[in-house]
Amino acid sequence: MANSIKMRASLSGDVTTVKALMKHPMETGLRKDKKTGETIPAHFIQEVVCEHNGKQVMLAEWGGSISQNPYISFMFKGAKAGDTLKLSWTDNKGESDSAEEAVK
């Protein structure tokens, strides 16, 4: 599951705005396969963590009711241009991915 994250971090004044897109099916476990009628097992991201210089700025806990290919955006203070931001997610099957991006 490499490269499932697209992230942008832009600095304006002293506030950094982070926007990120992740590729993930986000199955709730309630949906049924239209052809076979079988329930599609739950498969969704449970935790998203964003770290700035190794310090956690945001931790999101998710259920299955976040949309497919999730989009997130949030803001924080204290970053400088060129700082590294790390975003990582873990899903209910134990799969995970992470990406690093420089603040611009």
Place this chain on the structure above:
Amino acid sequence: MNMKRRVFLKGALASGTVALALGAGIVTPRAVLAAWPKSAFEAKSVADALGALYGAGDAAASGDIEIKAPDIAENGAVVPVSVTAKMSGVESISIFAEGNNSPLTSNWKLGAGAEPYVSTRIKMAKTSNVIAVVQANGKTFQAAKEVKVTIGGCGG
């Protein structure tokens, strides 16, 4: 004599593999996400989810929480929601879709320096309130906004 030895070896090998598979399957996801609030995400009502998250089933209404969401969402599978809190000392923001089977969609914990703002896209099963609950200085506040959904987005 020889046969027995064969059977014994086979048995030992098989049970070893099973134990290994079980261990790998159970231990890995649990160890990674020990803190994920399972009971809150499985709760069937907003009050139950709030109780599981913050220990209290009720939150004071507040005009300092702004929810940005469409009045009418054509597709319930993708409803953009932004929450901005105008108070200080915000520790976490939770977003609920009241009409969903399990209303809690997400819980955002803000670290040091984080602004009280989050934006994401949620699934909504039917027309209902989107509720944002903000925890600030140990107290919980809430605000709601109705979103009309023309096509539900949770399957079923």
